[in-house]
Amino acid sequence: MSDYTFYVGHLRFIANRTGRVNDEVSRMMDILDDIASQIETKSAFKLKAEDLRLGSRALAGVAGFLQKQILPEVVAAQNEVGEKQVRWVIDTSMAFTSKILMHAEITSDKDDLELDLPKAPS
Numbered sequence: 310m311s312d313y314t315f316y317v318g319h320l321r322f323i324a325n326r327t328g329r330v331n332d333e334v335s336r337m338m339d340i341l342d343d344i345a346s347q348i349e350t351k352s353a354f355k356l357k358a359e360d361l362r363l364g365s366r367a368l369a370g371v372a373g374f375l376q377k378q379i380l381p382e383v384v385a386a387q388n389e390v391g392e393k394q395v396r397w398v399i400d401t402s403m404a405f406t407s408k409i410l411m412h413a414e415i416t417s418d419k420d421d422l423e424l425d426l427p428k429a430p431s
Contacts, residue, residue: 312352312429313348313349313352313426313429315394315398315429316345316348316394316397316398316401316426316429317345317348317349319371319375319395319398320341320342320344320345320348320371321341321342321345323338323341323370323371323374324338324339324341324342324345325338325342327370333363336360336363337363337364337366337367337370338367340356340360340363340364340367341367341368341371344356344364344368348426352425352426353423353424353425353426354423354424354426355421355422355423355424356409356421356422356423356424357421358416358418358419358420358421358422359418361409361410361412361413361418361422362409362410362413362418364409365405365406365409365410365413366406368402368403368405368406368409369402369403369406371398371402372398372399372400372402372403372406375395375398375399375402376399379395380392380395380396380399383395393430394430396430397429397430401426401427404427405424408422408424409422409424
């Protein structure tokens with residue numbers, strides 16, 4: 310079992326709850342689901358070169374949603390473990406967004422990228 314079950318849960322929650330209003334959004338949600346599947350078996354995930362920019366947008370969306378909608382509720386409920394996990398997901402997703410976009414720029418969207426997850430919160 311992965312130490313990142315909470316991260317997988319957040320990614321899948323957003324992927325399953327977001328309305329697939331167009332092909333681009335649908336693809337972003339598929340990418341989130343794929344990332345979640347990869348994280349279930351190892352503490353890393355790989356994005357194909359053609360998915361870099363949409364993947365980065367999807368992860369930024371995860372962070373933004375959690376920051377605006379979920380974190381205030383977790384803090385108000387004084388759920389310390391939940392707050393630590395949500396903050397970790399926000400910070401990690403934004404760090405990945407930055408790394409992915411830098412990689413996409415440097416490689417002109419031509420190389421896949423594998424990212425290792427940081428240590429899970431305790």
